[in-house]
Amino acid sequence: MAKKPNKLRARLPRGFVDRSAADIRATDEMLSKIRQVYESYGFDPVETPAFEYTDCLGKFLPDTDRPNAGVFSVQDDDEQWMSLRYDLTAPLARHVSENINEIQLPYRTYRNGWVFRNEKPGPGRFRQFMQFDADTVGAPGVQADAEMCMMMADAMEALGIPRGQYVIRVNNRKVLDGVLEAVGLGGEDDAERRLTVLRAMDKFDKFGTEGVRLLLGEGRKDESGDYTDGAKLSAPAIDAIVEILEASAIDDLIDYTNDLTFKTAALSKFAINESFEAGFRELKLISVLVTSAGYQSDRISVDPSVVRGLEYYTGPVYEAELLFDVINEKGEVVQFGSVGGGGRYDGLVKRFTGRDVPATGFSIGVSRLMTALKNLGKLQTADVVAPVLVTVMDGDTEALGRYQKMVQDLRQAGIRAEMYQGNWKKFGNQLKYADRRGCPIAIIQGSDEREAGEIQIKDLIEGARLASESTDVDNVTWRESRPAQVTANEADLIETVRGILAAQAEDRRQANGD
RNA sequence: GCAGACGUAGCUCAGUUGGUUAGAGCGUCGGAUUGUGGCUCCGAAGGUCGGUGGUUCGAAUCCACUCGUCUGUACCA
Numbered sequence: 001m002a003k004k005p006n007k008l009r010a011r012l013p014r015g016f017v018d019r020s021a022a023d024i025r026a027t028d029e030m031l032s033k034i035r036q037v038y039e040s041y042g043f044d045p046v047e048t049p050a051f052e053y054t055d056c057l058g059k060f061l062p063d064t065d066r067p068n069a070g071v072f073s074v075q076d077d078d079e080q081w082m083s084l085r086y087d088l089t090a091p092l093a094r095h096v097s098e099n100i101n102e103i104q105l106p107y108r109t110y111r112n113g114w115v116f117r118n119e120k121p122g123p124g125r126f127r128q129f130m131q132f133d134a135d136t137v138g139a140p141g142v143q144a145d146a147e148m149c150m151m152m153a154d155a156m157e158a159l160g161i162p163r164g165q166y167v168i169r170v171n172n173r174k175v176l177d178g179v180l181e182a183v184g185l186g187g188e189d190d191a192e193r194r195l196t197v198l199r200a201m202d203k204f205d206k207f208g209t210e211g212v213r214l215l216l217g218e219g220r221k222d223e224s225g226d227y228t229d230g231a232k233l234s235a236p237a238i239d240a241i242v243e244i245l246e247a248s249a250i251d252d253l254i255d256y257t258n259d260l261t262f263k264t265a266a267l268s269k270f271a272i273n274e275s276f277e278a279g280f281r282e283l284k285l286i287s288v289l290v291t292s293a294g295y296q297s298d299r300i301s302v303d304p305s306v307v308r309g310l311e312y313y314t315g316p317v318y319e320a321e322l323l324f325d326v327i328n329e330k331g332e333v334v335q336f337g338s339v340g341g342g343g344r345y346d347g348l349v350k351r352f353t354g355r356d357v358p359a360t361g362f363s364i365g366v367s368r369l370m371t372a373l374k375n376l377g378k379l380q381t382a383d384v385v386a387p388v389l390v391t392v393m394d395g396d397t398e399a400l401g402r403y404q405k406m407v408q409d410l411r412q413a414g415i416r417a418e419m420y421q422g423n424w425k426k427f428g429n430q431l432k433y434a435d436r437r438g439c440p441i442a443i444i445q446g447s448d449e450r451e452a453g454e455i456q457i458k459d460l461i462e463g464a465r466l467a468s469e470s471t472d473v474d475n476v477t478w479r480e481s482r483p484a485q486v487t488a489n490e491a492d493l494i495e496t497v498r499g500i501l502a503a504q505a506e507d508r509r510q511a512n513g514d
Numbered sequence: 515g516c517a518g519a520c521g522u523a524g525c526u527c528a529g530u531u532g533g534u535u536a537g538a539g540c541g542u543c544g545g546a547u548u549g550u551g552g553c554u555c556c557g558a559a560g561g562u563c564g565g566u567g568g569u570u571c572g573a574a575u576c577c578a579c580u581c582g583u584c585u586g587u588a589c590c591a
Contacts, residue, residue: 014582057591070591087591119590120515199589226517226587309591363591393549431551446549460551467552479550 015120015127023370025384027130030366031112033158034132038110041151043134046109048091050116054081057090058351072118084116088133089312089345089361096137096359097352105138105357112366126367133342135361137349142282145170145316145344145360146289152320152340152362153299159369161322164298170286170318171306173343174279176201179244182270183237196231197241202307204245205321212245213238239266244304249297250287253304254280282316308341317343318362322372339372340364383508386438387416388497391431392424393446402450406443406493413494415501434460440504441497445490455493459484459500461507 012018019027035045054073072084085091088111096103112132121127134151136144149168156166176198180186185194200215207215214220216238219230233241243266247253255261260272260280272280283302290300308317319341342362349357390407392400403419410417420430434442444456462484470478488496 070589090591115591117590122585125590222517222587228588311591391550425548427549428547428551433551435551442550444550448549456550458550463551471553473553475547475553478552479547482550483552485550 013127015125017126017128021384026374027366027370030159030370031132034112034155034364034366035110037151037155037158038134041108041134041147043108043110045111046092046095047111047113048085048088048095050084050114051082052085052091052094054083056094056352057083057085058348070117070119072116085113086117087115088113088131088363089135089342089348092133092135092137092361093345093348093359094352096357097349100349100353100355100357103137106144107137108135109137110134129365129367132364132366133361135359137359137361138357139360140346140358142285142316143289145282145318146286146293148342148360148362149286149300149318150290150293150295152318152342152364153295155364156320159373161373165324166320166322167298168300168318168320169303169306170283170300170316171302171304171308172279172283172316173313174275174315175283175304176279176307178273178276178279179241181273181275183233183240193231196229197233198307200231201241201245201305204305209242209246213242216241236266236269240270243267247304250280250283250302250304254284256280256284286316306341308343312345312348313343314346315344316360317341320362320364338365339369385416385440385501385504387418388441388443388501389430389434389437389439390417390419390443391427391434392420393427393444395424399450402445406445406455409494410497413498415494415497431458431460435464441500443493443497444485449487453490454487455490456482457486457488457493457496457500458482459486459504461504 054071057071071086073081074083076082092109092111096107110133112130114128115131116128118127134148136148149170153166153168156168157163179201180190180194180197183197184190185197197216200212203215204212207220211220215228215230216233217230217235218232219228221227243264244253247264253263253267255263260277262268262270262272287302306317306319308319319338321338340363342360344358344360346356346358349355349359388410390403390410392403394400400419407417407419420433422429422433424430431442440459440461442458442460444458445454449455466483467478473481486496
């Protein structure tokens with residue numbers, strides 16, 4: 001048998017999605033809520049393009065695991081390499097550096113945009129996704145970091161996540177450096193093991209004390225049988241690190257009177273080093289600042305297991321985490337992780353300018369957060385009513401003109417409306433179309449009505465309800481009963497439509513229970 | 515990247531020890547009904563059985579490789 005010629009198969013590259021009307025509207029809603037928060041903090045928008053020269057995005061990797069993966073790159077006409085941005089921070093550093101003479105520091109700015117990562121997608125993880133960032137450039141003090149944390153908490157609540165269902169966890173890269181120094185991994189030779197230790201600490205939330213002990217020690221095997229090699233630290237070092245991770249507040253760890261000292265048994269074996277001291281003092285300061293601004297530890301909490309990226313952070317780091325379970329389509333609880341984070345990156349602008357320009361900022365993973373809210377049913381689906389459909393009974397030019405006029409009149413009265421654009425000769429299809437499209441009302445005017453100066457106005461929502469109540473009526477009878485349909489004077493079109501729409505809106509409100 | 519599970523129509527899935535032309539429900543489209551949505555009835559379209567190669571007289575079924583999806587893990591700027 002001869003094979004048919006192969007059809008081209010329509011398919012989307014993995015990790016990319018088409019966005020539906022509902023998604024787009026929900027995203028817009030989210031963005032405007034976040035924007036409102038940032039604006040109220042006095043931040044101004046700025047936008048940079050999706051492409052940058054690859055060297056400007058920078059590779060700060062001490063992390064040599066994956067030398068070139070993760071980024072989409074192309075070569076320009078002049079053979080310079082360009083890449084799609086993989087976050088909004090590096091492009092901002094480029095923008096600030098390029099315009100450093102015009103920009104008034106400290107520069108408080110926000111922006112949202114698509115970013116691209118060439119890596120394996122997961123639930124709520126895409127290769128193109130939206131981030132919403134805010135940064136303060138040229139502010140050296142931790143008060144800028146504290147403000148970032150507060151703003152992030154406010155953004156979470158503005159998005160409808162109730163207090164107690166999220167937390168902003170704060171740590172300090174200097175504390176982590178102090179830990180590494182204290183367990184004897186300060187030297188250049190131990191770079192690899194330092195990463196292993198940091199990654200292990202980062203897993204505390206996921207694997208708990210025992211899992212982290214394994215990762216800090218010999219290694220850990222997961223359920224699928226995959227094995228992760230450990231950092232092979234000594235037992236006392238592991239004890240000390242675990243004690244830091246398990247602390248519920250920094251005051252449990254540190255005595256802040258005069259010279260800092262460790263309070264706990266396992267930690268007291270270590271001296272406070274310079275990094276520890278600087279890090280803990282900054283954390284304490286942030287903690288005091290946010291508390292006096294009214295943000296208690298249920299919203300912003302110091303947590304030494306926060307590690308974040310291993311690249312450019314130099315001081316405080318923070319992370320927004322959702323505390324509710326996220327359920328996927330199959331009803332399984334999926335581990336979700338953080339929906340945003342950031343930190344202080346004092347070295348990023350200096351790469352371009354040579355000048356010290358300290359900066360701090362954070363990023364909200366809009367796409368990711370939206371997946372979580374959607375799965376939870378907390379996504380505010382914007383209440384967009386489908387258009388009123390003006391049906392076409394006669395296809396002659398004069399009649400079409402009359403229908404167009406009706407549509408325009410409706411539009412000018414602020415009512416979404418459209419004229420049927422399919423094959424008008426099958427009238428049943430017009431109403432079927434309206435029904436499937438979710439149209440609230442259909443307008444009908446044939447020659448009979450035309451001569452009488454009337455129109456038929458059909459309430460499709462009410463009609464659907466009536467239809468579902470009487471299922472055994474035969475089609476002809478049902479049709480001729482013209483359910484939920486009123487005859488109106490041509491001049492009363494707008495008024496009548498308005499009345500029906502208002503009644504429908506009221507019904508929806510009652511159905512929603514508010 | 516590593517490990518496991520799974521790939522049959524737009525969707526959800528049947529498909530016997532390898533045996534004619536691969537099926538069902540839902541959905542889609544057309545008709546019954548040239549001016550009325552739902553119900554009902556009739557009809558139609560829709561398949562590289564994920565792909566390639568192999569074993570066999572014969573493969574959706576067995577084998578190898580490969581691609582994709584999901585879950586875990588690694589990485590996550």
